[in-house]
Amino acid sequence: MTFFSETILFIPCYTLIGGLFALLWSPGIIRNTGSRPAGYINIVMAFLAFLHSVIALYQIWEKPAQEFRFTWLEVAQLNISFDIQISSMSVGALALITGLNVLCQLYAVGYLEMDWGWARFYALMGFFEAGMCGLVLCNSLFFSYVYLEILTLGTYLLVGFWFAQPLVISGARDAFWTKRVGDILLLMGVIAIYPFAKTWNYNYLAFWAENSPMDDTISVLLCLALISGPIAKCAQIPLQLWLDEAMEGPLPASILRNSIVVLVGAYVLIQLQPVLEISPVVSEIVVIIGAVTAILASLISIAQVDIKRVLSYIVSAYMGLVFIAIGTNHEKTALLLMVVYAVAMALLYMSIGTVIISNITQDLTQMGGLWKRRPLAGISFLVGTFGLVGFPPLGGFWILPRLGDDLLSSQPWLFVVLLLVNAFTAFALLRTFSLIFLGESKPMTVRSPEVLWAMVLPMMILMGVTLHLPLVLAQFKLINLDLDLGIYYTFSTIIGVVLALIIYGKKQANQTITIIPESIRNFFAYDLYIQDIYKLTIVAIVNVTAKLAYWFDRTIVDGVVNLVGLSTIFGGQALKYSTSGQSQLYIFSILLGLIFVGIILGLTQ
Numbered sequence: 001m002t003f004f005s006e007t008i009l010f011i012p013c014y015t016l017i018g019g020l021f022a023l024l025w026s027p028g029i030i031r032n033t034g035s036r037p038a039g040y041i042n043i044v045m046a047f048l049a050f051l052h053s054v055i056a057l058y059q060i061w062e063k064p065a066q067e068f069r070f071t072w073l074e075v076a077q078l079n080i081s082f083d084i085q086i087s088s089m090s091v092g093a094l095a096l097i098t099g100l101n102v103l104c105q106l107y108a109v110g111y112l113e114m115d116w117g118w119a120r121f122y123a124l125m126g127f128f129e130a131g132m133c134g135l136v137l138c139n140s141l142f143f144s145y146v147y148l149e150i151l152t153l154g155t156y157l158l159v160g161f162w163f164a165q166p167l168v169i170s171g172a173r174d175a176f177w178t179k180r181v182g183d184i185l186l187l188m189g190v191i192a193i194y195p196f197a198k199t200w201n202y203n204y205l206a207f208w209a210e211n212s213p214m215d216d217t218i219s220v221l222l223c224l225a226l227i228s229g230p231i232a233k234c235a236q237i238p239l240q241l242w243l244d245e246a247m248e249g250p251l252p253a254s255i256l257r258n259s260i261v262v263l264v265g266a267y268v269l270i271q272l273q274p275v276l277e278i279s280p281v282v283s284e285i286v287v288i289i290g291a292v293t294a295i296l297a298s299l300i301s302i303a304q305v306d307i308k309r310v311l312s313y314i315v316s317a318y319m320g321l322v323f324i325a326i327g328t329n330h331e332k333t334a335l336l337l338m339v340v341y342a343v344a345m346a347l348l349y350m351s352i353g354t355v356i357i358s359n360i361t362q363d364l365t366q367m368g369g370l371w372k373r374r375p376l377a378g379i380s381f382l383v384g385t386f387g388l389v390g391f392p393p394l395g396g397f398w399i400l401p402r403l404g405d406d407l408l409s410s411q412p413w414l415f416v417v418l419l420l421v422n423a424f425t426a427f428a429l430l431r432t433f434s435l436i437f438l439g440e441s442k443p444m445t446v447r448s449p450e451v452l453w454a455m456v457l458p459m460m461i462l463m464g465v466t467l468h469l470p471l472v473l474a475q476f477k478l479i480n481l482d483l484d485l486g487i488y489y490t491f492s493t494i495i496g497v498v499l500a501l502i503i504y505g506k507k508q509a510n511q512t513i514t515i516i517p518e519s520i521r522n523f524f525a526y527d528l529y530i531q532d533i534y535k536l537t538i539v540a541i542v543n544v545t546a547k548l549a550y551w552f553d554r555t556i557v558d559g560v561v562n563l564v565g566l567s568t569i570f571g572g573q574a575l576k577y578s579t580s581g582q583s584q585l586y587i588f589s590i591l592l593g594l595i596f597v598g599i600i601l602g603l604t605q
Contacts, residue, residue: 004052005059008086009068011049011094012133015101018045019126025119035118042122043105046129050098057091061476067139067203078194083201085139089335093136093267096339097260100346101129103458107350108252110454111357121161121250128154128256135264141200144268145183145190148229151261152179158257159249171248178242182232189225193275196222206274214278223282226272233265234319235312237293238530243315247308251353254308258315259346263338266322270331283327290323291417296528298424302431303521305364307352310432315345317421318388324414325403333402336478340387340395343466347384348429350459351377354451355436361444364432369441373448376456378437380463385429387466389496390422390489395469401485408485419492426496434504 022038023029065087073080105125112121131154135147160172194200197208214222235243243262247254269276269286276283294317301313318341325334354377355370356362371378387394390401400418407415450456465472473479 002059004055007052008056008060008091008094009084009137011052011056011098012130012137014045014049014052014098015042015126015133016130017126018042019123019130022119022123022126026123035116038119039105039109039122042126043102043109045126046098046102046105049129049133050095050102053091053095053098057088057095060086060091061088063088069201080142080200081140082143083139084137085202086137090136092339094133096342097129097132097136100260100342101125101256103346103350103462104252104256107255107353107455107458108250110452110456111252111353112250113452113454115250117161121158121253124154124158124161125253125256128158128253128261132260132264136267139202141190141193141202141205141268141272143200144271145186145229148186148233148264148268149183151233151264152176152183155179155246155257155261158253159246161249161253165248168248171245175242175246178239178245179232182229182239185225186229189222189228192222192225202271205272209275209278216279219279220281223276223279224285226275227269227282227286230265230269231289233268234262234323235316236289236319236323237296237316240293240297240313240316241527241531241534243312244309244527247312251349251356255346255349255353258312258349259342262315262319263322263342266319266326266334266338269323269326270334273326273329273331277329283329285327286323287327287414290320290327291414292320293317294320294324294421295417295424298421298428300527301428302424307356307362307364307432307436310364310428311345311348311352314388314425314428317425318345321400321403321418321421324417328403328407328411328414330403333399336399336402336473339473340399340469343462343469344384344387344395347380347387347459347462347466350455350462351380351384352436354455354459355448357455358448358451359444364435366442366444367436368439368445369437370445370448371437373445374437374450376450376459378433380459381429381433381437383463383466385426385433386493387469388429389426389493390486391426391493392486392490393470394466395473396422397486397489398470398473398479400489402480404485404488419488422489423492423496426493427500430497430500431504434500438505 018041021041025033025035025038065085068084068086070082070084071079072082105122108121108125112118115121128151131147131150135144135151138144138147156172156176159175160168162168163172190200193205196212196214197205199205199208232239232242243258246257249257276286297313297316297320301310301317304310304313318337322334322337322341325331325337355367355374358374359367359370361367383394386396388396390396400422404415404418407418470479
């Protein structure tokens with residue numbers, strides 16, 4: 001039966017239809033039933049999309065990719081077509097997106113139980129999934145940019161979901177404008193590449209890049225513009241601050257955004273990899289940005305006291321590893337890293353969400369002693385942690401050595417970076433685990449009731465997926481183990497775990513850890529002071545420019561306009577006295593005008 005493989009293009013429409021139905025329960029349309037039916041309909045539609053994706057994946061696995069092209073605009077020398085490619089990679093991405101969206105929407109039933117905005121939330125989640133599914137099927141750089149803009153809009157709307165809170169509004173605004181910096185530069189690259197390649201199709205772009213030499217300067221500028229969008233989407237330094245601001249939205253949306261949406265930038269970068277190879281300089285820049293972000297973001301995460309901020313910087317750090325894989329031409333390894341990361345990170349967010357909602361705090365310093373009261377959340381957090389780092393037998397242990405195999409001989413400093421980031425990540429996550437679940441109970445954690453089944457069930461399902469993910473990947477023949485390098489990663493994980501347990505495992509309730517000097521702790525706790533640097537540079541320049549423009553507008557432009565207006569009024573008032581109906585006055589006025597013109601002409605000669 002090939003029905004599911006032949007109708008793959010319909011998969012993005014499931015949740016889009018569910019989102020449109022959800023709007024019926026918006027205020028003013030359907031009131032008698034409340035907004036809950038909107039959530040249930042969207043969960044069913046998301047599950048149907050997931051089921052369709054999984055069956056289609058089995059049907060097309062290892063089959064040649066199929067391409068479809070629909071002409072959207074053809075005028076003069078411009079031909080914009082909507083290109084779609086159906087392959088094992090794209091359909092596998094659909095299965096991952098739809099599966100996690102089902103769990104996030106089910107999780108939201110418990111997390112947003114008392115919220116009044118169900119219809120709007122589930123409509124936006126459906127809109128979000130449709131955009132991501134469309135992006136992974138898209139085989140056109142132009143329409144990939146369109147989908148990225150759709151996801152940027154979705155992020156803005158979901159972050160600003162609780163729009164009555166000023167902090168939420170500022171967070172949504174800052175996240176939106178930070179990503180716009182990368183989007184604008186990416187748009188420049190999208191427009192600039194067309195005159196050279198005459199196409200936006202990824203496959204044709206790869207052929208063009210291989211067979212059409214370019215000037216070095218132009219190739220560098222073009223590739224820099226193309227990587228700017230993914231840098232912003234993947235929260236890489238210096239455009240990483242938006243991810244922290246985006247945490248103001250509902251946590252179920254944060255799960256989907258921080259596990260999947262941040263990956264779409266890397267997915268586009270993988271599609272553009274053949275184009276980036278025309279500029280070795282830009283490939284090195286991608287590697288350097290990834291390495292710097294991975295090291296610094298993992299260190300920043302260690303210095304945070306807010307649970308969400310810890311995880312948001314670990315997101316940036318892991319995306320840095322993906323950038324390293326892409327920049328060193330390990331595209332398949334990058335894709336596998338993205339799969340392992342998405343599942344483990346979603347599990348980590350679900351586990352902390354069950355803690356936050358029942359303790360009404362995100363501050364690690366106010367937590368402790370929750371292991372006896374919340375064992376399921378604690379076990380899920382540990383499974384997510386060890387699934388993310390290189391520790392046997394979970395996913396990271398099988399994938400990370402694939403990346404280190406070539407780097408150990410060609411670029412050993414990158415292999416050292418990978419080990420350090422792995423150790424720092426393990427330390428940051430076990431520090432978080434120790435502060436939440438170990439030690440003594442505190443006033444905020446003395447009472448910590450178990451959450452609703454709707455939050456526990458998806459967390460347990462995802463924990464099972466994380467534990468069995470290596471078996472799933474092995475079934476598709478996607479993993480093989482390099483035991484020697486795996487041992488290196490295991491030792492780096494153990495070092496990070498042991499140090500975190502020694503320092504934080506038996507921390508007293510009123511004890512403050514001050515091993516690192518305060519100046520260094522503040523340096524990382526305040527995000528390397530990047531936000532302050534922005535205020536002193538970019539924001540200051542914009543403010544000065546705005547003030548100069550305001551002064552020029554009020555003084556020069558308005559002054560000229562006012563001068564013309566006053567001259568007209570004065571001239572009109574003066575001329576009205578010459579309008580008497582007597583011909584001799586008109587003749588006299590004409591003579592005065594001629595004399596005045598003659599004087600001017602005489603002076604100019």
